Amino acid sequence: MSEHGSKAATADTAHAGETRRDFIHIAAGVAAAGGVAMVAWPFVQQLGPAGDTKAASAAEVDLSKVPEGSEIRVGIGGLPFFVRHRTAAEIARAKADDTATMRDPATDESRLVKMADGSYNAAFLITSGACTHLGCVPVGPAQGSVGEFGGWYCPCHGSHYDTSGRIRKGPAPKNLAIPEYAYISPTMIKISL
Amino acid sequence: MSGPSIYEPKTGFEKWLDTRLPIIRFGADLMDFPTPKNLNYWWTFGGILAVCLMVQIATGIVLAMHYVATTQGAFASVERIMRDVDYGWLIRNIHANGASMFFLAVYIHMFRGLYYGSYKAPREVIWILGVVIYLLMMATAFMGYVLPWGQMSFHGSAVITNLIGAIPLVGDTVKTYLMGGPAIGEATLNRFFSLHYLLPFVIAGIVVLHIWALHVPGNNNPTGVSVKDVKKDTLPFHPYYTVKDGFAILLFLLVFAYFVFFAPNALGHADNSIEANPLVTPAHIVPEWYLLPFYAILRAITFDIGPIEAKLLGVFAMFGSILILFVVPWLDTSKVRSMRYRPMAQQFFVLFVLAAVGLGFCGANDPDKLVFKWSDGLVVNYVDTNGAAKVSQKYAEYADATAFQASLPASAGASIAIQEDGFKWLWLSQILGAYYFLYFILILPVLGIVEKPKARPPSIADSVRGKKSGGSSASATPVGGAASVAAE
Numbered sequence: 001m002s003e004h005g006s007k008a009a010t011a012d013t014a015h016a017g018e019t020r021r022d023f024i025h026i027a028a029g030v031a032a033a034g035g036v037a038m039v040a041w042p043f044v045q046q047l048g049p050a051g052d053t054k055a056a057s058a059a060e061v062d063l064s065k066v067p068e069g070s071e072i073r074v075g076i077g078g079l080p081f082f083v084r085h086r087t088a089a090e091i092a093r094a095k096a097d098d099t100a101t102m103r104d105p106a107t108d109e110s111r112l113v114k115m116a117d118g119s120y121n122a123a124f125l126i127t128s129g130a131c132t133h134l135g136c137v138p139v140g141p142a143q144g145s146v147g148e149f150g151g152w153y154c155p156c157h158g159s160h161y162d163t164s165g166r167i168r169k170g171p172a173p174k175n176l177a178i179p180e181y182a183y184i185s186p187t188m189i190k191i192s193l
Numbered sequence: 194m195s196g197p198s199i200y201e202p203k204t205g206f207e208k209w210l211d212t213r214l215p216i217i218r219f220g221a222d223l224m225d226f227p228t229p230k231n232l233n234y235w236w237t238f239g240g241i242l243a244v245c246l247m248v249q250i251a252t253g254i255v256l257a258m259h260y261v262a263t264t265q266g267a268f269a270s271v272e273r274i275m276r277d278v279d280y281g282w283l284i285r286n287i288h289a290n291g292a293s294m295f296f297l298a299v300y301i302h303m304f305r306g307l308y309y310g311s312y313k314a315p316r317e318v319i320w321i322l323g324v325v326i327y328l329l330m331m332a333t334a335f336m337g338y339v340l341p342w343g344q345m346s347f348h349g350s351a352v353i354t355n356l357i358g359a360i361p362l363v364g365d366t367v368k369t370y371l372m373g374g375p376a377i378g379e380a381t382l383n384r385f386f387s388l389h390y391l392l393p394f395v396i397a398g399i400v401v402l403h404i405w406a407l408h409v410p411g412n413n414n415p416t417g418v419s420v421k422d423v424k425k426d427t428l429p430f431h432p433y434y435t436v437k438d439g440f441a442i443l444l445f446l447l448v449f450a451y452f453v454f455f456a457p458n459a460l461g462h463a464d465n466s467i468e469a470n471p472l473v474t475p476a477h478i479v480p481e482w483y484l485l486p487f488y489a490i491l492r493a494i495t496f497d498i499g500p501i502e503a504k505l506l507g508v509f510a511m512f513g514s515i516l517i518l519f520v521v522p523w524l525d526t527s528k529v530r531s532m533r534y535r536p537m538a539q540q541f542f543v544l545f546v547l548a549a550v551g552l553g554f555c556g557a558n559d560p561d562k563l564v565f566k567w568s569d570g571l572v573v574n575y576v577d578t579n580g581a582a583k584v585s586q587k588y589a590e591y592a593d594a595t596a597f598q599a600s601l602p603a604s605a606g607a608s609i610a611i612q613e614d615g616f617k618w619l620w621l622s623q624i625l626g627a628y629y630f631l632y633f634i635l636i637l638p639v640l641g642i643v644e645k646p647k648a649r650p651p652s653i654a655d656s657v658r659g660k661k662s663g664g665s666s667a668s669a670t671p672v673g674g675a676a677s678v679a680a681e
Contacts, residue, residue, distance in 0.1 A: 041280075042279070042280030042283050042284060043255060043280075043284070045279040045280050046255055046258075046259075046278055046279050046280050046281060046284060047258075048279055050259070050273065050277040050278040050279065050281070051276065051277035051278070051279075052273060052276075053277070
């Protein structure tokens, strides 16, 4: 191959040893790499959520159906969410603990979302249903166990969450996540993934 | 044919690996494989087919991630792939058109083998493995076509399974085991999906054997003359044929891309966009284009021979038309491989290609419709006094027909219709089908004995240098030589 290349070498001494064949090799290699990348793109993209899956990634929840002192669990795209109707005592306990020592400090109010009129509806706490340790779904009032802090207890590795969904004891590193949601009326919320 | 390995491990790791798993040596030897220096572009279809298989497997794996193999969910899941899955439309169009491209390439590859005598000793096993691959391709394509669960999928598979049911003694049992129930249904769909996923990997395995068998005698070439001097007659596979194959693959992909992006449904049937309905068969039921010649042969048999009924005979003819390929190496008695030097065989080969393509058109058309019309006229349909339906003679003039109609009593319910006479597609398929079989069982064996081949070049190197005939030639004339070049 090189014997052909040397014949093609130009008189340009600054590029001695570089041949047109080298250029063709590089150009062909770059074109091939670009082609592979363009083919790979759709093959990777198809792994992502499909259009209908994305369209099904939000749900509206009627808060008036949630009994006080209990919760309902909503699955959106297979992910669990807790919608808890807290009693006055539970709200008071959550607010009282705002100043306690916690692994992931947060006030109760910071874990709520404002309604359309700008006020907070402290009676309803909406959180992710996935324990921040390894993703188990903690048990709550409906399952008869609320853990040492009155919120949730994760049976997998013993994490205790309080009535604001904050991690208080056990291996979980973070508070139960607050999903993206909004009040579309005083009794109706829309949770999005 | 492969000479001693010239690979020399350079780095310490390569040396270490070479004594444990000489896989780099294996690849290097494949790249250095001595390949006849005169291969033309018909030889690039092997590489093109390898690409086709890889494309089908890659896109198929993706489609299987989104496909639902249930009678309730299959059609909807395919629609979801087309509408909702990111780039699903692209990947499915590649897969569906890829099947057609695969067959297009394999037919060219097979015709090339037939023309240049690539099936002859010592390459019989390569050819036989190729026919096995072709059979597996047809099975895979057929089962894949069932999966979208459209009208053509369903009723096409019903026809094919009923074909198998026509085989005497075992047919019914095989058919039941194939379908897993009294009719095509959930069980059939599930097993077809499973096998459709499995068979491409079986094909890939046999492709390895095909290439292995190829690397024992080495490639045939357009002259059919064996390699005599590796140094003079051959070039290393890389870069000479990697580049040539690569260029051909790019051109082929252009055609492929045209169909995928501009005519994705051109090779399909509109009826398959309707979900399967077991109670209604579409008016026109035909297989995919690449199976049409065999479908034509199946339908061409409309007569009984002795105790064998037409239906069974048709099935035998159809399977026979494929299975006969297995024995082609022994049917062709000619000592000369390449038809470049076989003036008579060349002509019969051209007719064979025309017959095979023509059978495809026969398969696509209604056998009772006319290829061309030689006359038309008017006839009067009526009921005679005994209550039997009658057709009058043919009238060229409308006035004559109405005159006859007027002569009949009102109770005859006479009506005038146009009648066309001409050459039926059925007859064409019978003629072409007969030629298809005669080519293999009569023409190839007899030609080898009666044909006087032209002089062949003494070596590949000589043919490349333009010496068309070496030594004394009895039949090679300048005109004949020019014809063989043109036929290439």
